[in-house]
Amino acid sequence: MDNSDFRQRSMFAETWKRLKKNRGAMIGLVIVIILFLLAIFAGVIFDYDTDVIGQNYNELLQEPSWKHPFGTDEMGRDLLARIIYGSRASLFISFAAVCLAAVVGCFFGAISGYFGGRIDSVIMRITDMFLAIPETLFAITLVAALGTGTFTLIIALAISNIPIFCRLLRSSVMTQRGSEHIEAARAIGAKTSTIIWDHILPNCIAPVLVQFTLSIAVTILTISGLSFLGLGVSPPKPEWGALLSSSRSYMREHTYLTIFPGLAIMTTILSLNLLGDGLRDALDPRLR
Amino acid sequence: MSEEKSYALEIEDLNVEYHVDREVVHALNGISFRLAKGETIGLVGETGAGKTTTGLSILRLIPSPPGVVKGTVKVRGEDISTLSEKQMEAIRGNVVSMIFQDPMTSLNPTKTVEYQIAEVIRLHEKCGKKEAAAKAGDMLEMVGIPRDRGREFPHQFSGGMKQRVVIAMALACSPEILIADEPTTALDVTIQAQVLDMIRELKRKYKMSMIMITHDLGIVAEICDTVAIVYAGRIVEYGTLEDIFNHTAHPYTAGLFGSLPNMEDRTQRLKPIPGLMPDPTNLPEGCAFSPRCPNASEKCRTQCPALTRVEGEHFVACHLFKEE
Numbered sequence: 001m002d003n004s005d006f007r008q009r010s011m012f013a014e015t016w017k018r019l020k021k022n023r024g025a026m027i028g029l030v031i032v033i034i035l036f037l038l039a040i041f042a043g044v045i046f047d048y049d050t051d052v053i054g055q056n057y058n059e060l061l062q063e064p065s066w067k068h069p070f071g072t073d074e075m076g077r078d079l080l081a082r083i084i085y086g087s088r089a090s091l092f093i094s095f096a097a098v099c100l101a102a103v104v105g106c107f108f109g110a111i112s113g114y115f116g117g118r119i120d121s122v123i124m125r126i127t128d129m130f131l132a133i134p135e136t137l138f139a140i141t142l143v144a145a146l147g148t149g150t151f152t153l154i155i156a157l158a159i160s161n162i163p164i165f166c167r168l169l170r171s172s173v174m175t176q177r178g179s180e181h182i183e184a185a186r187a188i189g190a191k192t193s194t195i196i197w198d199h200i201l202p203n204c205i206a207p208v209l210v211q212f213t214l215s216i217a218v219t220i221l222t223i224s225g226l227s228f229l230g231l232g233v234s235p236p237k238p239e240w241g242a243l244l245s246s247s248r249s250y251m252r253e254h255t256y257l258t259i260f261p262g263l264a265i266m267t268t269i270l271s272l273n274l275l276g277d278g279l280r281d282a283l284d285p286r287l288r
Numbered sequence: 289m290s291e292e293k294s295y296a297l298e299i300e301d302l303n304v305e306y307h308v309d310r311e312v313v314h315a316l317n318g319i320s321f322r323l324a325k326g327e328t329i330g331l332v333g334e335t336g337a338g339k340t341t342t343g344l345s346i347l348r349l350i351p352s353p354p355g356v357v358k359g360t361v362k363v364r365g366e367d368i369s370t371l372s373e374k375q376m377e378a379i380r381g382n383v384v385s386m387i388f389q390d391p392m393t394s395l396n397p398t399k400t401v402e403y404q405i406a407e408v409i410r411l412h413e414k415c416g417k418k419e420a421a422a423k424a425g426d427m428l429e430m431v432g433i434p435r436d437r438g439r440e441f442p443h444q445f446s447g448g449m450k451q452r453v454v455i456a457m458a459l460a461c462s463p464e465i466l467i468a469d470e471p472t473t474a475l476d477v478t479i480q481a482q483v484l485d486m487i488r489e490l491k492r493k494y495k496m497s498m499i500m501i502t503h504d505l506g507i508v509a510e511i512c513d514t515v516a517i518v519y520a521g522r523i524v525e526y527g528t529l530e531d532i533f534n535h536t537a538h539p540y541t542a543g544l545f546g547s548l549p550n551m552e553d554r555t556q557r558l559k560p561i562p563g564l565m566p567d568p569t570n571l572p573e574g575c576a577f578s579p580r581c582p583n584a585s586e587k588c589r590t591q592c593p594a595l596t597r598v599e600g601e602h603f604v605a606c607h608l609f610k611e612e
Contacts, residue, residue, distance in 0.1 A: 014441075180393040187347055187388070188381030188408045188457065198407070202398035 018282040025278020031271035039087045051081040053236040061254050070260045073243075074250060079257065082238035083264050089232075089239040090268070093150060094219035097157035102212055104158070105165025110204075112166065113173030114196055124170070127163035135160040136222055143231045153232060157219050168211055172204035206283035213276030217269040224265055240265050295365070296465050296497040297323040297346065297384075302359035304341050304350055304521075311569045315341045317521040318359070320595075323465070328491065328498040330512035332505065332544070336565055338521040339501040340389070343467040346499075347384055348376050363465065382412040385458040386467040390474050391450035395442040401453050402428070402438030408460045427456040431486060448479035455487065462494050469501045484510060505548060509533065514601070517541050520566055520576035523595060527602035537604040539581045575607070583608060 019025055038045075046052060056076035064071045070079035112123040130138075135157075142156035176182060177200065185199045224241025226232035233239035235246075240261050247257035304316040316338045323329050331339045344350050348368050350357050361368050363384060368376065385408075388394040396404060405424035409415065415423075425435040431452040442450060451471065458466060468487065472480040488511055491498055500511055508515055508529070515532040517525040517540065525538040536542050543561035550556050563580040566572055572579060578588040587607050595605045 180388055180390060181396045183349065184386075184388050184394040184454070184457075185396070186349055186380070187386045189377040189379070189411050190381075190407070191377060194411075198399070199396050203396070 015282045019278055022278040022281060024274045025282070028271035028274030028276075028278065031267060032275060035087055035091065035268060035271075038084050039091050042081075042084045042088060046078070046081040046084065048085065051078050052085045052238060053077070061250065061257075063254075064256055071254070071256045073247065073257060079243075079260055082243060083240070083261060086238040086240045086243060086261070087264065087268075089150075089237065090220050090223055090241075090265075093153055093157070093223055093233075094216045097154045097219055098161055098212060098215045100154065100158040101161030101215065102165050102208065105162040106169045106201075106208060108162075109166040109169030110173050110196055110201065113170035114177055114192075114200065116174075120170070123166065127166045130160065130163045131167075133160070135218070136225055139222060139226055140229070140231055143226065148231055148234055150233070153223065153226070157222060161215050161219065164211060164215065165208065168207055169204055172207055173200055176200045176203050206280060209283065210276045210280040213272045213279065217272045217276075220265065220268060294325060295322045296325045296327075296363070297499075298360075298362040298365075299342075299346070300360045300362070302342070302345060302361060303357070304338070304345055305356045305358075306354045307356060308354050313568045314571055315521055315568060316345070317571070319518070319521070319523055320359075321516055321523065321526065323497050323499065325464070325497055326495050327514065328500055328512045330500045330502060330508040330515045331518055332502060332508055332515060333518035334503060334565055336568070337518045339518055340469050341521075342518070343386055343469050343499065343501055346465070346467060347380050347386060349380075378412070381408050381458075381463070382461045383463055384465045384467065385461070385463040387451075387454055387458045387469060387471045389470045391447060391454045392474065394454055395450060397442055400439050400441055401445070405438070405453070405457050405460050408457055412461045424456075424460070427460050428453070430459075430490070431456045448475055448483065451475055451479075451483055452486070455483070455490070459490055459494065463496060465497045465499070466491070467499045467501065470503070472504075472507065473502075487511070505544060517544070520568065520571060522576060522605065523603075524577065524606070525604045526595065527598070527604075528600075531598075531600070531602035535598075535602065537598055537602070537609055538577075538606050539583055539608070540577050543580075575605075 019029075056072070059068070059072050059076040061074055062068055062072040062076075068078050068080065070083065072078055073082070108123050108127075112120045138160045139153070139156040142159070143152055146152040146155075182195060182199055185195050190199070220240070223232050223239065224244065227239045227241035228245040230245070233242055235242060243261040244258060244265075247254070247261065251258050299322070300320050302316055302319040303314075306313040306315060319338070319342055321329065331342060333339055341350065345357055346361055346363070346368075348357075348361075348371075357369075363379060368379070371379070395401070402421055402424045405427050406417070406420035409420040409423050410417070413420075421438075425438055428438050429435055433449060433452055433456075437445075442453070445453065451474070455471070471487065472483050475483060484507060487498075490496075498511075500507065502508060512529055514526070514528050516523045517532070517538060519540050525532065525541050527535075532541060536545060540561070543559075546559040547561060549558060561580055566576055566579065572589070574587070574589045574591050575581070575584070575593050578584040581588065585607065591607070593605045593607045595603045596609060598604050598609055
């Protein structure tokens, strides 16, 4: 039996065991998994060309029914199909953007926190600059300059999330750096890279994971906001914020058009927040 | 000191200063001693006397800046200030290793105990993961912990067991010099005795030289061959166990013994040394102990005494003793 394998599993298993006890986190996790499955298998349930973007003037603005559980919009498109396809854009863009931000932010944060001094000052002043610009405003500027598109959107959202991760990791690395087990690691002859990778980062991962889930929630909101302004995903491609935006004019008579996309955004963010909170508790070494 | 002996460690006029906020903290002020192979030296002194700093400078782990290290430290006759960082990494944990004061915090909470011991072995010996893990298991058994518990995390261990793990880590590559920085301070008395017995036995088994950093004269009496009394970053008295315990020379050493309870006369009051250690940013001009010394003269306040021979291997830094 490979020992190292066992060890990795046991650490994962331990976190999992604690996470399972947290009912809220489990509900969040189940919803997130369902959302992902729906996004991945959306093509199996609905046909993009006919259900999602195909206009059907016989079924304009229908109330929810068995045929169209969420009703239809002003062009006769099934709202359920559009919401499920819309999750593809929201989830993919936000995950890609936040993953990119987390990797880049953690890299610079770790360097900044570990080495300190001038490197730290330079990196921190740059993050300060980015932190001073509101996320949405920054994304609007960048998208306006580079043109709308999934890729520009991901880059814009990633850049505005980098400083958060950078700061977060910097502060945890700084507290870890002074701790005695790091000195002990140095005293057994460990290299700097080993110390950062093996001894500091595992102890800093908990806040990063939590921030990850929270950032995704915020980013989904930002994407929706941008789409609402017409800068996010371009029509007729569905996106939650865009759905909300287009349903605005029908809000009075056809309330369901705003309620369902809103519920989709709310459920996703709530479940991500629940999962994030649960992860923070499960990963806290003090509670072990 | 006879020259034909080969020394595991030689420290010559070691000075460590920390430059913080325009102030200079004089942590070590010219420490010199030599450690023969297989011998144990006790560094005894109050908290803040510079004992741990001495230990860290042997591993070249004084953070720099703000630390400034002067003087030479020779490990196996080699001056460590001339070595590259890579060569130094090869020495740390392999030739010289250190047991840290607090076992509660000196283990990584996110890695299993076995992994942490195996890490030392993998760093210094060319062997695979499995081999290192097996050897880590052997080390655990040697310090009296069942092999199976190696897969557990530090928080699942008691304080005494954590200290055993730390000792197992320090000994995993059979170092020539072991620096034990108050290895029993964080433990309760019954476990202290066990850990001390274990250290003594392992030391005999591996024929290691050891530096025992402590403020507990009882531990010194049990383990050490020679003793250096450290005060304000200087060695004030140096000699064999016999010299220090039975022919105490320096008033500070006498003060240390005076503050121990007397077993024969239990009603006697303790005699603590009055005052506190001088501020290391502002050491007195003369003998650092003079403000607290009952026998201090005018000379003591203006002139710093050098370490002089009393007899044989017994040295003292005090104006009360003239070189004979």
